[in-house]
Amino acid sequence: MLERSRPLSPFLHYRWQYTNTLSILHRVTGIALAGGYLLLMCWLMAVAQGEVAYGRFVDRLAHPLFKVLLALGLASFAHHFCNGLRHLFWDAGLGLERREARRSAWMVVVGVILIIALVGSVLHFRDGGMP
Amino acid sequence: MTQTSGLGRILRQTSARHGAEDWWTQRLTALALVPLTLWFCVSMLLTPAMNYFAVRAWMTRPWNTVLLVAFILVAAYHSYLGLRVVVEDYVHEAGMRIALMLLIRFVYMLSAAGAVLAVCAVAFGGIA
Numbered sequence: 001m002l003e004r005s006r007p008l009s010p011f012l013h014y015r016w017q018y019t020n021t022l023s024i025l026h027r028v029t030g031i032a033l034a035g036g037y038l039l040l041m042c043w044l045m046a047v048a049q050g051e052v053a054y055g056r057f058v059d060r061l062a063h064p065l066f067k068v069l070l071a072l073g074l075a076s077f078a079h080h081f082c083n084g085l086r087h088l089f090w091d092a093g094l095g096l097e098r099r100e101a102r103r104s105a106w107m108v109v110v111g112v113i114l115i116i117a118l119v120g121s122v123l124h125f126r127d128g129g130m131p
Numbered sequence: 132m133t134q135t136s137g138l139g140r141i142l143r144q145t146s147a148r149h150g151a152e153d154w155w156t157q158r159l160t161a162l163a164l165v166p167l168t169l170w171f172c173v174s175m176l177l178t179p180a181m182n183y184f185a186v187r188a189w190m191t192r193p194w195n196t197v198l199l200v201a202f203i204l205v206a207a208y209h210s211y212l213g214l215r216v217v218v219e220d221y222v223h224e225a226g227m228r229i230a231l232m233l234l235i236r237f238v239y240m241l242s243a244a245g246a247v248l249a250v251c252a253v254a255f256g257g258i259a
Contacts, residue, residue: 009220030213037210038238041203041246047186048249054183081168084161091158122176 019105026083029076036073071120078115082108153212160209167202187253196254200247207243211235 046057089095178189222228
């Protein structure tokens, strides 16, 4: 029914370069954020279920394993947000030249580090919790 | 890879009809998610997320309710379309592909519906 000759996303054909890493990471972080989305929806539903259920949900999130996952979620969001902006500019026909694309790649890296540092420090100094 | 069009090709590939539309919706939802996620992140950083009553109070404010529902739906659609493309690129076996597509669709519909209902319940004070 479905054939192998369907068009694939462009980056699957190209030679590996460091800019490709951002492209494949966009996908990986997107998949991670799908998991994050589900968790977020569970959080909203926990709020509706009342104080006891919410407390249980938050307690579960306090588990070290979840903390690592939430940290990865934050990193994924930071990357997908910054690189997503880059993609939107490209779709508008801006910044497609190689030099510009490389410069924006570095801007993404800097943006990701800034977001992680900012959100991480706010969470750390506030209550040690994550949404 | 053949570039010819025709009924057979269209029947084999449903995205031959909807591909461009999905592509555009993916960008449109991405654009909408820029301010929505920024709003959500800043809100979360300003609200003590561990405090049940603080979260409830935040959710009950009308603008927050509206933006939260918009965020749930737009993010669900964006994420759904993204996962679809991933499945299209990597899963070539027909049965598995259809199963995954259906699973993704059901999971997003259920979680988005549940979350919207939850936010509305809190906002309207129905379930406490």
